[in-house]
Amino acid sequence: MVEILFFIAAIGAIAGAVGVVVLENPFYSVLSLVAHLLSLALLFLLLEAQFVAAVQVVVYAGAVMVLYVFVVSYVGGQNLPIRAVNSPSLRIAAPLFAFCLFVELMIATLGTGLSAISSEGPKLAANYGEPEQIGELLLTKFLLPFEVASFLLLIAAVGAVMLARRRRGLDEPEVPAPLGLLRPAGTGTMAESAGGGFFRKSTASASDDSTSTGRDLG
């Protein structure tokens, strides 16, 4: 039973992750991510981490993904399918590096994991992975990271509000100088390293964005 559930969850997780990248419509990508996260929750459950599995379903598959769906619906991503970067060098290099990373991770996990495959696994206490144990750890061993994380959430909220709100009484946005927009070639921008065609496109769309940003703020 455990084996069957594991393979269902593992295939679901991989298929969901592939779907996020492959599907062109952002809305389907988000739904695919939900499937991926639910499969992960099942994997956590098989690892005796009941609390983490519950949190995964409630927070990620529930709250966060609903937020994603809202954002995609509001922004209306359907009209702008995600395009591959138009650069031949990147088209070869990116899969190559991804493959290298894949091989490296396989060596790491298989090289150490296979030795445990015929064993019984770790001896766990009866209450392993229960909220009580996690709560105790958060209040003793990991007290400081726990408290710092709560401060981090406050700061993230402050930052988000700062970026999102519209302020009145500010000067008119400055008109970007044409020289400021076009950087001279050969200065090592990120766009250059990702392929020249991308650079021109991003500059053109960036100037469109500036006018719309200005309107919102004004």
Next chain:
Amino acid sequence: MIAAAATSIKAPYIDWAAFSPIVALICGAVIVLLIGLLPGRRVREQIVPGATVLTLLATLGLTIWQWGENTSIISGALAVDRLSLVLNVVFVATGLVTVVMSLRERATVQAGQGEYYTLLLASLAGMAVLVAAQNLVTLFVGIELLSIPLYVLCASELQREKSLEAGLKYLVIGSVGSATLLFGLSFIYGATGSTDFSGIAAALSSKGETIASNPLMLTGLGMAVVGLGFKAAIAPFHQWTPDVYEGAPSPITSFMSVATKAAAFGIFLRFMDVAVIDEALTWQPLLAALAAITIVVGNVGALAQTSVKRILAWSSVAQGGYLLVGIVVSSAAGLEATLYYLVVYVVMNLAAFSVVVARERETTHGDSLSAFAGLGSKRPILAVPMTIAMLSLAGIPATAGFIGKLNLIGASVDGDYAWLGVLIAIGSAISLAYYLRIVAVMWMPDRRGDSPETDRPHGQPEIIGLAIICSAATIFFGIIPSPIYDLVRGAGESIGLL
């Protein structure tokens, strides 16, 4: 059941005195945020920066109070020792300079003063947590608390497109770095079964196996180095640096180039020299290769730039390569040389950035090289500090940068990495080409006559004061280096290095 559980949990002992610098920063951030909500122009423009300065001074005082302390606090989450205390001083000094630079900055008005200074203090708190972290969980939370306020601060000039671009690029690349780091840390935990640095070191030595024979640990270490490399802008993970440094508001750029670098190298030092020090022979060649690449890429990349902020960005990449040399040798001398160079780098880089901030506000040329044309004859009060900073960054004798480089080269020779010392010297020689270009633009007579109009020559005495103080300190520590030696001495011993 619940009552039984409640009595069985024993809360960890908290050494509030040793913890106090971080508490001061966090409380200060919250107080500044609340003060920023009060109405009135005077509150925003004077009381908020004033409260920020008070917070930083309190942190500095508490840090000095704890000087000489060497303990592990809150269940081994943080280490209060010479390394973290020296870097606390660096952070507070950088924070003070950044507050002064930001006083007339447009970004503070557009972002709201309360929020701007709160994020600055929160980022500093993250740095203080990070460099003291001796636990993988604390490390990651610290690095996020450092980064997330910075993403927002980069985009804080909300009406300037390049600032928003910088914030977005930093967010995306920084998140990739954080994810890689977290992945690596989870592998390390999987391989050793411990999140404490000391526990990792004990697991590695007790199992009798090397990192090289344990692929999980090897991969984890590799990914953790890559993740930290993103934060420290080490080549080939540096590509965000020029774009973000150029686009962010200049006070934030100077803050990032100095404080973030110091924090990233601080945790780099502690992690490498505490958790995996027994395996130094395995990771030394890897870091040596990264240091060599960084020195070459940073110095060559700076040659073709026309924007001074971009030149300083590439130069900061190159300086990161020099700093990495002190980590490669993994000795107390190497650690102290890196720490020494960090302190010196803060002083000289802040001098350079104060002049850039001043010129950006005086002319319409922004931070391009033409904004500095003919500065020597028109505004020697700015040209002289800039010249000193450039010469010190290049490592000319009688400046602090020279002594710093000398220490690093000495540590590399002692640690059997003499070729890296040679590379530092070669890199400094290449760097003269772009540092002296700025000096030449300032002091050569302006033949083409396209030097910019000086709009407001006397409007910002505080920035000119900063430039003079920082450049004077650069010369002072170049001639009398002993105060910094006294500051960093014992940092290596405090974390158990020979």
